[in-house]
Amino acid sequence: MNPQDNTIDKNQILTWYIDDVLNDKQPKNVYAFSQAHQLEEAEFYNYFSNLETIENYFYEALFEATLETLQSSEDYELYPAKDKILSFYYTFFENLKMNRSFVQHSIGSQSLKDLGKLKGLRKGFLEYANHLEIEKIDFKQKDVNKASEKVMAESAWFHLLGTLKFWLNDKSANFEKTDVFIEKSVNAGFELINVSAFKNVADFGKFIFKEFNPVK
Template sequence: MAKKKNITDTKLISFYMDYVLTHNHAPKTVYAFAKDNNFDEADFYKNYASFDALEKSIFKVFFYNSIEILEKSEEYQHFDARNKLLSFYFTFFENLTANRSYVVYALKDKGMKSLSSLSELRHAFKKYIDMLDIETLDIKEPRIVKIQDFSKQESFWIQFMMIMKFWLDDTSPSFEKTDIFIEKSVHAGFDLMDIKPLKSVIDLGKFIFKEKMQ
């Protein structure tokens, strides 16, 4: 009898992706999946509660693999928020391209309605957007700050999903049209969020108010 394999979450993901691409559906049971890949069923549950949980983790792994690559770059560390986000998108979609068959299965063949597969990615991405320290209006009211932060996260998540959809439908060589779409989307997004003109208007209003009060 062959010795049972030592299992990790990375190996489980690899086994799972290979299975669904070979059979075009998820494994029927954890027992059968473990038996086919020669590991103990209990080892699966040490890492994931279900196949759904495993599937959700795959896109989060793609995300953190991309971040790990970027953080090794000294150049990336000195980028502003706009160029950090551009670098992230290019790196992330390179990772997706390397796993395109699985991503198409998970998101396109099953329908974009299966966005539950992206729930953990969404959480990680929104935290990343917060860490970019994208400039917003300096308003001290906590409720306004909370609304601003939420709007910023959701706006960039929508942008991310638009790029994902474009990439899924892209038929250009090396997905070069997606690269163009990424650049145009990021620049347009940051240009729309440019608060400098609005800050000037607010500063003028403060000055006028101060002068009138005196």
């Protein structure tokens, strides 16, 4: 076997893995994967500990690519928090769309509640959410405010999971319903956070009711 040392990196291994999976060549183990790509098994472990961590890296890389795209715009840093999160969602799901077949294979048939493949994405997203300058209620107590911030970050994560699940089930052209879901749910969330009008909340509620209770 001749290891292709000059071309090996995490992204190359990820590309091989995605191609294998989408062409019905799902590797049974690291040895089989390494054999198929003329790679020494020991070389594989320089980058990943097992095959599942390749999928973990896929979602991390997608998240990082999304942030790079957003931060390349000078205007992004000037956006209010709501516009930042909307920009994140639209960019992230556009990146997901380019890899939809792999995402469907990876997590499409599973519950998104405690998915190990999304651990890296979760960590990055929670850090991102915590750094957004979202106006929050001041409870005048440090411990309560800290707990509130944690709850908000976790809520943002579960919202991302819910949006991901909605997108995986979305059969509309160009996934237009997911765009509507993102806009209405983010607007509703910020209305609740800021304790202001409930118009967007009601609007989102009507959309969800219509989607899950179609007229026969």
